[in-house]
Amino acid sequence: QVQLVESGGGLVQAGGSLRLSCTASGRTFSDYAMGWFRQAPGKEREFVGAISRRGGSTYYADSVKGRFTISRDNAKNTVYLQMNSMTIEDTAIYYCAAKRLIYSSHPDEYDYWGQGTQVTVSS
Numbered sequence: 001q002v003q004l005v006e007s008g009g010g011l012v013q014a015g016g017s018l019r020l021s022c023t024a025s026g027r028t029f030s031d032y033a034m035g036w037f038r039q040a041p042g043k044e045r046e047f048v049g050a051i052s053r054r055g056g057s058t059y060y061a062d063s064v065k066g067r068f069t070i071s072r073d074n075a076k077n078t079v080y081l082q083m084n085s086m087t088i089e090d091t092a093i094y095y096c097a098a099k100r101l102i103y104s105s106h107p108d109e110y111d112y113w114g115q116g117t118q119v120t121v122s123s
Contacts, residue, residue: 002026002098002112009094009117012086016121020081022096022114029077030054033103035110036070036081038092038119048094050103051079059103063089086121094119 008020022034035050049060051070058070067086072079079096094117097110104110 002032004096004098004112004114006094006096006114006117009119011120011122014087014121014123016086017082017084018086018119019083020094020096020117020119022079022081024077024079024098030074032098032100032112034070034072034079035097035099035103035105035107036079037095037097037107038090039095039116040092043092045095045107046092047105047107048081050105052103053101057103059105061105083119088121088123090119091121092119093117 003025006022012018030053036048037045039045047061049070051058055072067084069082096114098112099110
């Protein structure tokens with residue numbers, strides 16, 4: 001089992017920045033690729049980005065490419081989502097997820113999920 005806990009959500013103005021953290025416990029963190037997803041009210045869960053097990057490779061949705069950056073610190077069992085130039089469309093609950101071996105953009109392929117953290121962008 002892997003337990004994931006997100007933090008860092010909150011209210012930010014459009015154009016601002018926010019950094020989310022996701023801390024893992026339970027299994028060897030570096031065995032897992034990590035993904036970030038989000039879900040806005042009335043919408044399906046959406047892929048945001050992912051990072052490989054050792055952090056050498058990342059992959060982003062087109063909607064956040066160039067604005068969001070994922071990184072990880074395996075010594076701290078933590079993955080980060082740095083969000084810059086935020087827009088109202090970024091408002092959602094953000095989830096981190098863990099998947100063994102290779103990352104994916106498909107939520108069904110992830111094994112473990114955090115409880116989510118709310119991010120609200122105001123105009």
